[in-house]
Amino acid sequence: MRQRVNSAIARWLIHAAVLSAAWCCGGLPPSSAAALTPNDFYYPTYQGYLDLIGAPAAWEISTGSPSVIVAVLDSGVNAAAPDLAGRVLPGISTTTGPVLDGITISHGTQVASVVAMDINNGIGGAGIGRFTILPITVTNTMGSNTSYWLADGVRRAAAEGAKAIVISQSTLTYSPVNQAAAEVADRALVFVAAGNSNSRRSEAALPNYEHLIFVSGTMGDDRAVWTGGGSSWGPAVDLSAPAVSVLVADPTVLPNGYGLNSGTSFAAPIAAGAAALVWSINPNLTPAQVKQILFSTATDLGDPGWDEVFGHGRVNLAGAAAAAVATVPEPAAMLSLAMLAAIGAFRKTFRLSNRFARLRTRR
Template identity: 35%
Template sequence: MRWTAVAVVAGCLAPLYAAPVAHAAPPAAKAPRTAAKAPQNCQPPAGVMSEKQLVQNGQPWAQQFLNFGAAHERVTGRGVKVAVVDSGVTPANKQLAGQVLKGADVTGTGAADCLGHGTWVAGIIAAKQGVTPFAGVAPDAKIIPIKFAAQAQNVDSGLAAKGIDAAVRLGADIINVSTQSLGDDPRLRKSVENALARGIVVVAAAGNIDPKNGKMPGLMYPSAYPGVISVGAVDQNRQVSAFSNPSTPVSVIAPGKDIVTTAPDGNYAVAEQGTSFAAPFVSGLAALIEEAHPNLTPAQVRQRIEGTAEGNKGAGSGHGMINPVEAITAVNVQGPGQQGAAGPPVRIAMADRPDPTTRKVALGIAGGALGAAVLVAAGGLLIPAGRRRGWRPGYVRSTGDAPDEPSGA
């Protein structure tokens, strides 16, 4: 069995780009497993912006660009649980208060987020509204924190697999995995397949590269597994970022540079760059879709996200930029998808728009029927009166006529 290391994909955690991932040697036969030691210094990066500063700066560019305000008029992710399989989540920020459920720690180092990465991802997905101009993509969704990484790089991918399994056990509807592994670990593949088979949407970062070395690292996992929604990153110019890995088959792209989000110290971070931060935009969108259309399969959710994306933008862009409002409201999605991954076309249960010609005909028939009924009623009153007068004209008194006076007065 090949044992592969997996790196947390973050531009701000160690090097600017995730370093090449090494292959760890397998453990000695029958070696007892020991719990990892808790970090001696759990000091995640401090936030760079206070609540007051964020209010002054206004709505971040990614939220403006994707028009989440219009999406939130329809759905907010209520009732949907998103597992963040990452470095843990520390919900000290006001916008994460009450948003984080009980999770799991498969590292044995405690639940605290010592890297900051998981807290950043969680804020992008589900930071609640009403505190600052910033809000998560699905502000009423709940986060299930799954800690599998206590260090930035060279984490055994078997721990990532355990993290996904824990998310399944805890009832996640969507699993966000902002990690990259250069090896196809059978344990990781099995965990992803199990999650998809249980109806859980799996979203993963396409991975980061260092364009300076001129080498393409190849497929990254779990984003390259069939059925996973693989996410590339764009910058504020809406162009695919140089660090976004084009070798992994990309489903869609989303903002992944200079992303405002929550920090473990209660303030706000600006995640410099990484497909790590593009993936949670898509996980949040999946939560909105699941609230709007709760009976869709993972393949159908993926089809809806891909089928409403806004156009291919070159290598590494997949089906294009996510379109939250269209993904929620589209009536008939003929999603492209990868072969064997997409479900049948989705039809939203809504009343068909009436045909104007049919409407006019129906109104004409109704009007004619009403007129005939009035004629029948009038005939029932007038015909007997005419017979009594011998069909002579009757006298009609106006409202201003005086009563008749007796003759000879």
């Protein structure tokens, strides 16, 4: 409910006549960050890429809602990671036979942490938002997958209520995955890491699948597509996101539980997290509307407009959050009864101040 109030506040602030709109009078703080920069231990030293994509400005609006589920189709997720505590659902497997455990869970945990590490909790780092993670294991004990396991994972994720689905696994063909994404297109968006071939992937090698959002990796300063290891590019690329020295949480293999990793495996969850944040602000948006917001607000890099290297551009979290706020219905002259009830349930006072009058509503 607090997310609804935060969105209403942000929507009021768009209007020129409104000087201020905020929670007040001793109420619980909103779920969005109180300060522009979070206090997470590693944030100031290692997470400049979040500043680059405008995360602090986005967090002024919302730090994400646990009601938004992000599915991670990977090797599994270690729910004991402190920065994910209480927000990892029981895992699902679409593989046949034994699945990965122990040290081999590492990759999936790292991907999940990029999306959903807690924000402003004084430890570790910050994810894109406080979302709930649904782990879906799509790899066997050899670390291999099949496109059919991935496709089944997409269907299972949507059936479990996931809005954003991230695949940081490569496979021989994405056709079955694209078909599954088409089947759930009215419920979820599917984000796929473009790969780390350090080369152009042709239409023949990687077709431009209509229902999959391929994410390439960028450098931390937007200079170029990541080529250190390096990012794939080509006609399939839809978006790009930072992919170099991304902070990850992984209590399974990292001595301090945190470390840096690079690759499009970590660009894709940034893009998926952006979609989840948009849904946190306005849960009534359709997947098509969220995709349009991400594409239209992305920071254009390289050639003007869409290009094979950056797609529609590098994820702009601040722009996407602002665009999401603009989709929240226009506020009426008086607060609706539903909003009054929501505020009353928290026993808060919600004050709107403008140049002409002061309106206070209280229970």
